[in-house]
Amino acid sequence: MSTAINTIPSKQILLVEDDPAIAEPLIYALEREGWKVHWVTLAAKALELLAMTSVDFMILDVGLPDMDGFDLCRTIRKEWSTPLLFLTARSEEIERIIGLEIGADDYCAKPFSPREIISRIKVIWRRMNVQDSVQSLVKSKPETIEKPSETEHVIAWGEWQLNLLTFHVTYHNKALNLTRYELRLLEVLLKHPERVWSRGQLMQAAWEHPDHSLERTIDSHIKTLRQKLRMVHPIDPIQTHRGLGYSLSRS
Numbered sequence: 001m002s003t004a005i006n007t008i009p010s011k012q013i014l015l016v017e018d019d020p021a022i023a024e025p026l027i028y029a030l031e032r033e034g035w036k037v038h039w040v041t042l043a044a045k046a047l048e049l050l051a052m053t054s055v056d057f058m059i060l061d062v063g064l065p066d067m068d069g070f071d072l073c074r075t076i077r078k079e080w081s082t083p084l085l086f087l088t089a090r091s092e093e094i095e096r097i098i099g100l101e102i103g104a105d106d107y108c109a110k111p112f113s114p115r116e117i118i119s120r121i122k123v124i125w126r127r128m129n130v131q132d133s134v135q136s137l138v139k140s141k142p143e144t145i146e147k148p149s150e151t152e153h154v155i156a157w158g159e160w161q162l163n164l165l166t167f168h169v170t171y172h173n174k175a176l177n178l179t180r181y182e183l184r185l186l187e188v189l190l191k192h193p194e195r196v197w198s199r200g201q202l203m204q205a206a207w208e209h210p211d212h213s214l215e216r217t218i219d220s221h222i223k224t225l226r227q228k229l230r231m232v233h234p235i236d237p238i239q240t241h242r243g244l245g246y247s248l249s250r251s
Helices: 020-032 043-052 069-077 093-101 114-140 180-191 199-206 216-230
Strands: 012-016 036-040 057-061 084-088 106-109 154-157 160-163 169-171 238-241 245-248
Touching: 012 020, 012 043, 020 036, 020 114, 036 043, 043 069, 057 069, 057 114, 069 084, 084 114, 106 114, 154 180, 160 180, 180 199, 180 216, 180 245, 199 216, 199 245, 216 238
Parallel strands: 012 036, 012 057, 057 084, 084 106
Antiparallel strands: 154 160, 160 169, 238 245
């Protein structure tokens, strides 16, 4: 009787952390999930590894010896869109906001439980699985973007059109290149146009870990979303209601 061999490759995790006391128990927990961990202690080594090896997730310490973790994230985001989580001992609000603005998918403050890191990774992967597979199909057949057949999955309102299967969004007939959280915020606003949403409501509706995030992060993402919209049309469709929140109006 032949024995079946599991040919599914294990997930590849890049861990950039210079403290062995933090890295070693985390590596142990990640490897127990069946994932392969590439551990480096320097930002330069991380960039070298990324140039040679494809990874499925990155965990970056903010305080690295040779480069600030935020600067490393900016460098990474110029070439790679791999999901990324920050480890940080800094609790200042502005640094958490910056970390998400420059392309991180999540952050975790030290001290943390390895199980918490694993849970956050799995949540991010679950949200990306459908999106990534559909987007790969769309890239090979761009005509499906122009005329989506699944009209029941399309939100069309005024100058907006958002396909919930391909995550392709157009505004005034121009495609938008949005980050994951910008897209989630826009989806919430489009599903209930002209409704006023508080920051807390938007956080609960769009964020993966709303209880571990800051409501001011909403302001940062609304700001970057507005900048991208103004490049298409000068009139701002996102209305600010002082003391209340935000709503989407026709432009």
